[in-house]
Each structure stands twice: as C-alpha cells, then as structure tokens.
Amino acid sequence: MTAPLHEPTAEAAPSAAEEAAVATAGEKAVQGRSLGRIAWERLKRDKLALTGGVVVLVLIVIALLAPVLTNLVGQDPDAYHENLIDPLFGTPTGSLGGVSGDHLLGVEPVNGRDIFARILYGAQISLLVGFLSAVVAVIFGTVLGILAGFFGGWVDSLISRVMDGLLAFPQLLFIIALVSVMPNEMLGLTGSSVRVFVMILVIGFFGWPYIGRVVRGQTLSMREREYVEAARSLGAGRLYILFKELLPNLVAPIIVYTTMMIPTNILTEAALSFLGVGVKPPTASWGQMLSNAIDYYDSDPMYMVVPGVAIFITVLAFNLFGDGVRDALDPKGSR
C-alpha cells in the first residue's frame, strides 16, 4: 500500500487499462508528478502568489537580520534623538517626518527614535507571533479535529461543542482582560517576552477551531473511503489508520489554512498592540507605532503611514501566497 499522497488522486485508483494507456503515452511524465510537484508547478504559473511568496521570504529574512541591518545603517531602535524634534510641536524637524540619510524612514515624534530600525524590529514581533500562534492552532486543531472526525459519537459532540463555544467567544476582549492581569514575570520570562508568549498561546488557542472544523470535516468524509476500509479489513490499528492513512491526506488543507491564518494572527497582534496590551515599551511593534501615531496623524502623517504600509504589505503578501497555495494544492482547482 502506498501512501495516498503520492497518488495524483486518491479516490480514482487507476485501473489496469488506464495504466496501460498512460504507459504508452510516456511513463516518465506520470511517475514524476507527485502531488507536491503538481502543486509547485501550478504555483509557479501563479505570478501573484509567487510575488507574495517572495515578499514573505524577504520579510522573514529582514526580521531575522534586524540587528545586523540596523547596525549596518548605524541605528539603535531604542536610542533617543531629541535634537531632531521640534520642541514646540514635538514633531520631527525636516520634511516627511525627518527622513534623512541617517534615518531612512524618519524618526518618531517626541523622542526621535529611528523608525526604520523600529520597523525592522517590529517585523520580528509580528512574524514571531503570527507564525508561532499559527503553529499552536495547527497542532490543537489537527489533533482535536482528527479525533472528532474519526471517532465520532460523544467525542465528536464534545469537541464540536467546544469549538462552537470558542468560535462564539469574544476573543479580543478576553485577551485584553487576560493580558492586563498577567504578571510581569512568568516561567522565567520577563517583560515583553511574557506578553509575546501569552499572545502566541492565546491567539493560537482561539484559532484552532477554524482548523479543527476543516480537519474534522475532511476526516469524516475520508474515514469511510475504500482505502481506509481496505486498511481496516487488513487489520490495521486505529493509530495506524489515523496517522498513516488519514493524516497524509489532510496535509494539503492544513497547509492552506495555516497560510491563511498567519496574516489574521499578524493583524490580531497589531490590534492588541494598538490597544496597549501587546508588547511592552520600549520593544517595537507595528500596532503600537500606529497607536502612538494617532496623536500626530495631521502634523506627522509619515509616522502613521510607515507602520500602516508595513502591516498592509505583510498581510497582503501572506494572503496572496496563501491563495496561491490553496489553488495549487486543491486537486479539483479550476486552474
């Protein structure tokens, strides 16, 4: 028995006649085309998705190299440059929010911190929270979804009701309340890392039902399929069926939902930071910059534009890439 992933389409196991026909058409073409390969080829044709993917990669590299890059331009995200601030208005002197050779994207009002450096460091927080909370959601969602779908009965009822409950939960309000009562030190973490840790856990926790529902639905439809029946009649154990028969077939929807979930999580992080319950100062975060910029939308619009554009580009890139991945992995996809 081969794992279904390596078949072009699991349900349409090729008949002998067809196989013969294909063989005459050229054996190489069929054998080489794994699902991953097909998906990659479809993705390659989708220019928009590719662009999104490249931007995502660039963002990851930028976030990882933030300390190196800021050193390169000689800036520290937390250093004050009050000599660049007009004492009367509190806004940066110079045009476009104080853009100069030293300060590529200008400086913050009031304290004159370098916006370029803070945007780079802010990318770390956004991507870290976005990715890791998606991972938490995927782990919870997959395990619980597959259990619900496979076992059915009271297990399914219980997990499904929990998912319904969580989906109806006012998560943003809950997170705000939770973060406000979090201690400053926890599990050996202090300051901003506590907040980041809590945000990852909580955003991930409230995100899993979305994946859980999809996984449960897929499992429900797949557990009665012929190949599962076949495995069962051959005496395969439940665990074997779960992990070797069902899970590989769930990889595609899981990947798709993960890529769609990351931008949502990034936005949630930005919203939380905007509301003042995100990372603690002086740690840079895009949402916090936006929130601070409200007081200067008129006098220093650059300060609002820069983090706004950063969030926009990131979310757009992830969404384009996610759409492309979905189209590429969906076997019934129209493209």
Add this chain to the structure above:
Amino acid sequence: MTTQRTSGRRKQALAAAVAVAALLTTAACGGGDDTKDGGSKNGAAGFDAANNKVAQASLVKKGGTLRFGGAQDADSWDTTRGYYGFMWDFARYYSRQLVTNKTEPGKAGAEITPDLATGVAKVTDGGKTYTYTLRDGVTWEDGQAITSKDVKYGIERVWAQDVLSGGPVYLKDVLDPKGEYKGPYKDTSKDKLGLKSIDTPDDKTIVFHIPKANSDFEEMLALVSASPVRQDKDTKSKYGLHPFSSGPYKFDSYSPGKDLTLVRNPSWKASSDPIRKAYPDKITVKFFSNANDLDQRLINNDLDLDINQTGMSPQGRTTALKQHKANLDNPVSGYVRYAAFPQSVAPFDNVECRKAVIYGADHVSLQTARGGPVAGGDIGTNMLPPSVAGAEGQQYDPYGISGENKTGNAAKAKEALKACGKPNGFSTTIAVRNNKPVEVATAQSLQASLKKIGITAQIDQYDGSQTTGIIGSPANVKKKGYGIIIMGWGPDFPSVQGFGLPLWDSKYILDSGNSNYSLIKDKAIDGLFDDYVTTLDAAGKTKISSEINHKVMEGAYYLPFTFEKFINWRGNNLANVYTTDGYSGTYDFVNLGLKSAK
C-alpha cells in the same frame, strides 16, 4: 487636586475612524491668517493675551449662550463631592460660599474675598474662632433667604463620607479632628445641626470654633465644599444631578457624560453679589468621548472653551499653534509632574540610589516627553509649584536638574550608585497610568536614560482609573515592586498645606488612596507642617513653605519633571477672559462674557 482627562487607548481605538475623517475635513478648511500675536481679524485677542491678565474686558455684551465642551464630565456636581479643579471653578455659577477666590487674573485670583459674608473672617481667640455675618438679600433659587444654618448644614455634609464620598475633607479634619460628629444623616438632634464646632446664634451669623489653630482655615472655607445646602432640598447621593442653586445660574437639564445646561436664576440679585458678573443668559456644556474631537470643535468655533482646562491634546495643539495662535494662552498650571520613589521597594530605601536616578535622568528628554517647554512646561527642579507661597521656581535646584545635569550626569549617577552599594546598577519597575499617553512617554524616556547608567527599568502600565487601589496602596506597591511611580499633583488651595500635606506628611500615609507614594516619614517635615498651621503671619508661612520643600528635596524622594504649563483654547467670541492662580492657571469661568449675544 486630581486630574481628569482620560483619553484612554481603547477610546482612541474606537475613535480612530473618526480621527481619519476629521483629518480629511481639516485639510479642506485648514489655513488661516490669524497667526499674528497681537489680535486678529476674527477677533481673537492674541497669544497669551489672557494669561495672568484680562483680555477684551471692554467687548463684553450681556446675554448669549456660553458654550463649554469637555472630554470628561465632573466627578460630581455636588458641591460636597466634587474634587476636579474645573468642577470647583464651574461650581461658582450655581453655588456661593462665605468667602471665595477673587475674580482677578493671576496671583490675585488666589486671594480670598467675601462672598455670602459681608467681610472676611473676624479671627479671635488666637486663631481658633472665625466669625462671619451674612449679607442681606442672598437667596436660593426659589427666593428664600440663605441662612447661616444652610451654610452649617452644607458644611456638615462633608462628614457624611459614607454617602457623599469624593470631595476634599480638610474642613472635617480641622473642625472635628477626633471624628466625634457622625454627619447630618446620622445626626440625632432634631434640626440635624449637631456639629458642635459651628455656632449659628442667628440666621445671619456663623461662628467656627476650631480646636487647634490652622493658618489656612479660611482657604478651606473658600473651597466649594463649604457651600450652603438647604436641608429640604438635600437629595443626598443624588444631589449632584441637580444641585439647588444659590448663585446666578441654576441647573436646567443634565444628563451625565452627555450635556449640561444652566439658565439664569431669576432670584439671584446682582446687588447681593460683589463678585459674579453673570454676563451670558445661558451656559451649555457638551461632553465628548474623544479629546481630538473636542479640540476640532473648538478650532471650528462650535464651542467657546474646554471645561476640563487640561490643555489641548497634541493633535489639536499643533494645528492651533500653527494656524490659530491668537486663540491660545500658555499658562502655568500649578501642577508639578514627577516620579516618586517608594522607600518600601529596595533599593529605593537608600537615599543614594534615589539620587542616582535623579542624576541619571535626562531632564530635557523628560521635558520633551511632557510636551516641550511650551506645551509641557519648564523643567521642574524642586517639588513646590510656582503658584504656592514660598516657591522658588528654578532658583532652587539642588541637583542641577535644569543646570549642569540637564541631560543626565552619568558620572555623578555612577558615584551615587557606588555609594548605594549597587555599582553595577539594579532592576526596577516604573508604574504608569495607561490612559495618559504623555505619562507613558515620560516613563519610556526615563527608562531609556536609566539604561545608560545600568538601571534596567520595566514599565508597568496599570489601569489609570484604578489609581487609588494600585499605586495608592502601599502594600500593592511593595508587592509589585514599583520602585518608580509617575504622577502629578496640583494644589487644592495655593499653600504648602494645600499642596504638600497629603504628599509629604507621615500622618497621611494611607492603606488605600495614599498619595504619600514615597512613604516619607520624616519627623522634621512633620514638625514643619505642625509649625506651619499655627504660624499666622504671611512671611513666616512663606519661610516654612520653602523649608519644607528643601527638606523634601534633600531626601531625594522625588524626581520632578516639569512645572507644568499647558496650551489652552480661547474662543473668538469670549470676552473678559483671564487665567487665575485660584484655579491652577485655568480661566476663571464665573465672569466669562461673550462679545456678541447671537
């Protein structure tokens, strides 16, 4: 006195969309040629024209509607319960006291003048007996005469803290230090006038007997909490919804947090009132949930002035400074903005560690975070605000805060750290209200400069509406390890007692609602306060005030940031406008007039 404006982040979030919309509208109607300082086309009096002087007094026309706006309603309009500075200022429209602040600009505005009484107190018995006689023709809004018993009953209400909490309790502390009287609602005497330290021999005479002389007693009687209240009109905790008027205006309608309208009180006679001019016919107040929204309405001339008088927010301020400078005043507010070091949190029990923070801080950066020299104020060098007698301003600068150590002196800070036994620095937590963006900015500035001398500070932003229970609880402060608390304070009345007693006297350390954040227990300071209240001559009082300030600074209990200034909007149609030290540099509301009675 407490500050009020809460431009909370959550509110800001909701208003972001509104803000963007406002941006689009301002861009369309921006511009204006009234930037000259000496008056302008549209009639604004000029920059600082009403700061400690009267602007356009001759242009007043009687009548019209005076339109206030505010980002925050009063804590209560009940004269006994209000503690916000602007409430005290506004309450003079509908309440009168035996004595009140002079209706004059600047320093003179903080002096006391007779109101309901025919003259200031006749003080006898070594400063322990104060006698007043009421004027003829003073009446309630239904035309009945105001009697000395109404005054006594109004003052007695201060004792009913279980029902009428929130207001200042100086009168209670001074008239009944042992707390023997239980308040008018638990009073067993028939007329509910059981307080023994006030006598009302007849309807026109009132005599105060205080057990221990207090040189500021008359200042306390000038607070609105000493207003008369008529027993049959006392609705207890609901009184603030519709106070019964003794002044020139009475409540017409009020919905808390939305709007308030006062109309003329026809029973009030100008002849009985030497201080209130009562120019407008009607006074309206509209409350907004968002400060930027309010500033925009002021700039558009939809409103005449801000009732909160806490200064414009950064957005409106910048627009106003650039385009409508003639509409602005830049008074000193009487507030000192500072960081306090609770001695219960190590290593701030050690004076050298406290000094290290004072030396290490970049004071210019802190000033910039507060809004810069114009909108924030001068760098604070000591703890006594300039409006208080005995204040020396920047002349007294024991730590070189506005001098040689202006931008932080790392070498001196390190020296102090070594003397404290922490040569490599230490870690601590800065507690700051989350609803005051400016305070958060100050905390960040302090954090950045302390990092340079090896002090790692974490910023804890707590719910700003929970101040009394969070930083006002010494037990909680210790538990949370708040080594640095960012706060501000303004005088209740302009004397060292009205400003510093709750902050510096060891008797005022409370389990909840504490304001002596540094937990100062200095016998010398306590002793000086005791001397102050029994010193009756002005020169002696001034000298002791300065001494108290010096003792506080020598203990390095505080890091002062600024002697606060603010940017205040004065509408085009306002006349007879002036700021007064009596109400912390805000406009004196009671005699504002309009140029045209549209």
